[in-house]
Amino acid sequence: MGTQFVSVRVMRVKRYGGLAWLRVSPLGFTADPGQFVMLWVPGLEAVPMSIAWMDSLGAEFIVRSVGETTKHIHELKRGDAIGVMGPLGRGISSVMNVHVHKVLLVGGGSGVAPILYTAGVLGARGYDVNIVLGFRSREEAGIREVFEHHGVDVTVVCEDGVGGPCDYEGLVTEPEFVKKLVTSADVVISAGPLPMMKAVYRLAGDKLIAIMESIVKCGVGFCGSCRLWPGGPLLCRDGPVFTASEIRRLLE
Amino acid sequence: MGTQFVSVRVMRVKRYGGLAWLRVSPLGFTADPGQFVMLWVPGLEAVPMSIAWMDSLGAEFIVRSVGETTKHIHELKRGDAIGVMGPLGRGISSVMNVHVHKVLLVGGGSGVAPILYTAGVLGARGYDVNIVLGFRSREEAGIREVFEHHGVDVTVVCEDGVGGPCDYEGLVTEPEFVKKLVTSADVVISAGPLPMMKAVYRLAGDKLIAIMESIVKCGVGFCGSCRLWPGGPLLCRDGPVFTASEIRRLLE
Amino acid sequence: MRDSRLAVEVGKLKLEHPVMNASGILAVDSSGVAELVKAGVAAVVTKSFTMEEREGNPTPVIIPVEAGYVNSVGLANPGINGIPEVVRAAKAYGKPVIVSIAAGNPEEAAKLAEVSVEAGADAIEVNLSCPHAEGRGLEVGYDRKLSKMIVESIVAVVGDRPVWVKLGLLDRLPERVLEFVEAGASAVVLINTIRAMVIDVETLRPVLGGIVGGLSGRAIHPVAVRAVYDVYCETGVDIVGVGGVYTWRDAVELIAAGARAVQVGTALFDKGLGVVHEIVTSLREYLERKGFSNISEVVGIACKR
């Protein structure tokens, strides 16, 4: 109960360009989609990571290599020990209401991580779920494989063209079918770079539920480092899942 | 979970000669019949007391006045605060086996306390339960009222004669019907003064399950004060519920 | 929330009720101050400020353990220049503000206190007990002479503003407290986190970025109660009790041990900010139920029993 720190072992790592897929031994706690953990790489720092998948046999992360710690995560080998502190933050269940049936999930880049777990959980709960993912490159889009491995069907849009894992070319919000899916959905849950989220917001308006990122240090809500704007919410405590109205000033 | 210390309020006190019946507000934990608590009288000491009754609205004790602390318990008033640490020790469930259907309970003096709760719980679990209580005086036997209040039928044997609450005269093991009940029972659970327990043992042999007393200080098993004999079991940890074979040397 | 039963005076400061935040939680910028005020604290206690800005330790800066947390924030703070913003934020809400400062020598301490008072601080809380701030924490507290000089230097510059001294576990605590009172402190704040650490058994490394940290939360509550009790029963000085306050019961325990007010730290993030209101409301109910006309009647009452 409550937040825990656990030591787990790496079971698999596979890279797809700048993204790595990481499976680790069970965390010993459960989490709501959208919640995150602090992933501690011994000898380096602890970084916030969305839970990308979780089952009784293990947990998964999808990690973009951007700096020292995430680069090291890409180099992890089977059997390596890492630390996980979680679950942290507020997940999607707190913002879903009973009138929601049709859900569209839109993920971009490393933002596909919480989308995968959200898809798995909402699918299992019987929601009607559509998923569209956007990537910069076909190489990264290879991570589609992980979704398929978990039986989650996706449509993939790549900035560098069609072919291989990529079904469409362009930005994830551009294809006509995406706009239609947005129109027919009761809510649109999105995670990815801010420009993408803004584009989704322009289509979805207040149907948007955004899974955000900011600079997280403590992860539990005392240090103030993750505050989205002066006077605004703390991402680690009040998010990372936000309704559009809660963070309108970032989306507009 | 585990042992707790809680502050409770006295709801009712009623005296029957040397015995007092005490009802207090809920303890916030559950207990197995035979388990005990340390009952702390603020300003005085904490003394071991069997749980005599427990339901969602409160807990009860039956207390003989023997020294400073128990005397003070007899003087408690509605609204007084006392402390309770528990549950402590091993209750009867650990020594009951599936072949037991017919249970005879024999209580004497303040030993009627754990017998009441045992009767309530075993009755609710569907066992065939008979209860015989022995008292020194008719005055004390008035506590029979508490059993009846809880819907528990008893037969009462008093050393000072028949009448009032007393159905038979003599020691609790003397009446012929008691001997018959012992013979037909699968187990005999008994609590009371050692001479009485020995007499029950002579009738019941290894069918006896005894709820014992000794000098309890810590109540949790580190101080050694409650050890039944050198090299023997710790009452607070290994008891107070014992099978006859575990404590034969005290019964013979 | 006003109720004369709850009004207290501690270390020369009058408060509408006895519940404040503990230093280090949220009050590091004006946004955090606003949240604490909204939560209903009687006064805002700032994060400990040092002369220079401190980035603090690498992550993780906090680890959950059995019944508490071990943190090693390393006194991360914006430095002396950050003081005015925080003080003004609290004053804008009309709240008393206690500026916590941490210094390695009397000169720094005096400077920090001066800036705080100029910005409008109602009191200074000098942190002599951070277990993870080399040269500005516990080590200073261990040094009888240096720590006394630090307190004196602050007292010299703050005029009639109260100076509180925040301590952790020290040998012969009551004696030490009297020395600080002699130096001019009007109250002591007891206790800071207890120096602690967590080692990962798979990699055999300390987990906290700062290696060693401080234990806070429910785990340390009985230790805080006796620290307050030892000091109050022996010295009678004004005490602000801190350590594992999660409920009104915890607050009453500290007050009965001798605290005139309490601070809530870990519970603010572990249970959420609503805990302040919950404690204040329940304290009022408690006083009513028990027939006390003011909470001061409870202060130190356990000493006599």
Next chain:
Amino acid sequence: MRDSRLAVEVGKLKLEHPVMNASGILAVDSSGVAELVKAGVAAVVTKSFTMEEREGNPTPVIIPVEAGYVNSVGLANPGINGIPEVVRAAKAYGKPVIVSIAAGNPEEAAKLAEVSVEAGADAIEVNLSCPHAEGRGLEVGYDRKLSKMIVESIVAVVGDRPVWVKLGLLDRLPERVLEFVEAGASAVVLINTIRAMVIDVETLRPVLGGIVGGLSGRAIHPVAVRAVYDVYCETGVDIVGVGGVYTWRDAVELIAAGARAVQVGTALFDKGLGVVHEIVTSLREYLERKGFSNISEVVGIACKR
């Protein structure tokens, strides 16, 4: 249980594995010793003995709190005359026995040590840290001169038997430890319970019969780990780690911090005596899994990381 991976030497004492009981749990008479031996401890550590018999404090002597217990046994023990029975009981099983003693002055200490050694004690553990034994505990530890003299007086009478010093939280712990080593101690035992108390909020009275007690159990584990770490990394002396050891992980943490052996206290009654076997077995598996050929390879390993 023999396995060369687990064999250790700590404070001049050779042990088959690194897990002992902590002083104060059961080993107050021969029956308790027999139980501990059966549970599989590598050595028996006796209850602390004083010159005179002590009845101890009124009940309650222990209260459960969040993640631990506060106890105030008040050094209840049969006095110096009880030592031979306990020592002989352990020796009868061929177990090393460490006699814990508590004294207020060097003369008493020497006498207690002498009687222990005559009875066959393999080592003396001098308790300078009981938080609830007026004049024979913490206060002695706070007194640099007296506590050093006590250790010296014991060293003088025990010949080549090892003398261990049991400490709690002290200011500048590593420095203090070096003083005791200078006085002839071959190991320090870290940590004793942390002074603590519980107050009942309904009656506003301290609950423990002894009023103030000591906090033990899981709550204090991170504090014990850092005490061991601070002392080992700074001084390299032999350490026996104690505090909240419930599982092999807790034991490994203390060992990685610098302990050569560990003692289990609260878990012995809170989880039951089976905890010893569980920890020893799991430690062996851990060493195998990690490819360590002896547990000494883990000692203090976290210092370097």
